[in-house]
Amino acid sequence: MTDTTKRLRILSGVQPSGTLHIGNYFGALRQHIAMQDAGDAFYFLANYHALTTVNDASTLLELTRDAALDYLALGLDPQKATFFRQSDVPEVCELTWLLSTVTGMGLLERAVSYKDKLARGIQPRVGLFTYPVLMAADILIYDADVVPVGADQVQHIEMTRDMAGYFNTIYGETFHLPEPRLEESTARVPGTDGQKMSKSYGNTIGIFDEGKVLKTKVMGIVTDSTPVESPKDPESNTVWQLYRLVAPPDAAEDMAAQMRAGGYGYGTAKKALLEAIDETFAPFRDRRKELASRPEVVEDVLRDGAGRAREHARRVLDRARSACGIAPR
Numbered sequence: 001m002t003d004t005t006k007r008l009r010i011l012s013g014v015q016p017s018g019t020l021h022i023g024n025y026f027g028a029l030r031q032h033i034a035m036q037d038a039g040d041a042f043y044f045l046a047n048y049h050a051l052t053t054v055n056d057a058s059t060l061l062e063l064t065r066d067a068a069l070d071y072l073a074l075g076l077d078p079q080k081a082t083f084f085r086q087s088d089v090p091e092v093c094e095l096t097w098l099l100s101t102v103t104g105m106g107l108l109e110r111a112v113s114y115k116d117k118l119a120r121g122i123q124p125r126v127g128l129f130t131y132p133v134l135m136a137a138d139i140l141i142y143d144a145d146v147v148p149v150g151a152d153q154v155q156h157i158e159m160t161r162d163m164a165g166y167f168n169t170i171y172g173e174t175f176h177l178p179e180p181r182l183e184e185s186t187a188r189v190p191g192t193d194g195q196k197m198s199k200s201y202g203n204t205i206g207i208f209d210e211g212k213v214l215k216t217k218v219m220g221i222v223t224d225s226t227p228v229e230s231p232k233d234p235e236s237n238t239v240w241q242l243y244r245l246v247a248p249p250d251a252a253e254d255m256a257a258q259m260r261a262g263g264y265g266y267g268t269a270k271k272a273l274l275e276a277i278d279e280t281f282a283p284f285r286d287r288r289k290e291l292a293s294r295p296e297v298v299e300d301v302l303r304d305g306a307g308r309a310r311e312h313a314r315r316v317l318d319r320a321r322s323a324c325g326i327a328p329r
């Protein structure tokens with residue numbers, strides 16, 4: 001009997017535009033790694049996207065290599081998942097163009113992340129505006145079923161569905177519509193200043209921070225001025241919000257109860273948090289150091305992944321070219 005069940009196609013990307021932080025880990029990387037067992041997973045380093053913020057060649061190369069090391073050290077298994085650099089599949093750029101010819105300006109103008117950047121006074125370049133079209137191409141070119149992401153990326157997946165829909169309506173069924181997958185409990189990890197942790201806000205704790213650097217960041221977390229003896233609300237303070245991510249559930253409950261009872265200061269809570277972060281990530285540090293000493297292994301993994309990814313990409317791109325009247329290659 002032939003097996004007709006189609007394996008779930010999972011896809012996600014992360015931009016190597018800065019050092020990956022624990023917000024990226026709990027909001028994205030951890031799900032990516034966990035889902036490599038749930039179907040055919042495709043994960044890539046979105047270095048074309050990173051060009052919208054990083055404009056120095058050696059920095060981009062270094063950040064791309066660092067992000068590859070992070071993923072592999074944290075447990076991405078290249079035997080299970082197809083892991084590659086976005087730019088090793090340049091077909092996505094061609095598909096970006098095809099999609100841009102069916103996408104209204106209005107759709108892109110409604111993108112919240114674009115509007116946020118405008119509001120912060122950034123002089124937008126064309127690539128920042130069309131960023132969601134490249135992201136749609138990334139997803140559609142692999143016929144992805146589900147895209148695990150953090151909360152800020154969900155709108156981009158909805159826009160991807162819209163773009164696929166426009167193309168399908170005009171040219172006939174060509175693209176498969178993906179679904180976002182959001183892990184609600186970790187959708188918004190706070191940074192050391194209490195805002196969303198983000199490399200653009202300078203409030204991050206790096207996944208591989210250790211020693212003094214880690215200690216300074218954790219002890220510097222902004223807290224309110226409630227005196228030690230007064231009760232505190234765990235849900236609304238950054239220290240506990242981070243602690244619950246890295247500590248076992250009963251330890252997190254225990255700290256919450258002590259905060260509510262009063263007599264438990266933020267300094268003590270920060271020390272417990274520091275220890276828990278250290279324990280969570282220490283096991284991955286040695287592996288990362290070992291991988292960093294063998295760059296050729298990492299390069300082989302990425303090249304091999306790109307080869308596999310490219311086969312799929314070429315097939316889907318040909319389908320799109322034929323549909324709209326460009327001869328397949």
Ligand code: ADP
Nearest residue numbers: 023024027028149150151187188189197198199
């Ligand atoms: P940053 O805001 O640091 O630039 P990115 O936008 O590159 O991060 O996000 C990479 C991935 O990590 C995305 O899937 C995003 O949703 C997730 N992510 C980023 N910051 C957080 C956060 N503070 N909490 C939860 N998930 C996050």
Ligand code: TRP
Nearest residue numbers: 012013014015046049135138139
């Ligand atoms: N825009 C995503 C981010 O900043 C990265 C990304 C690029 C992505 N292409 C993608 C995520 C395709 C999911 C699917 O996090």
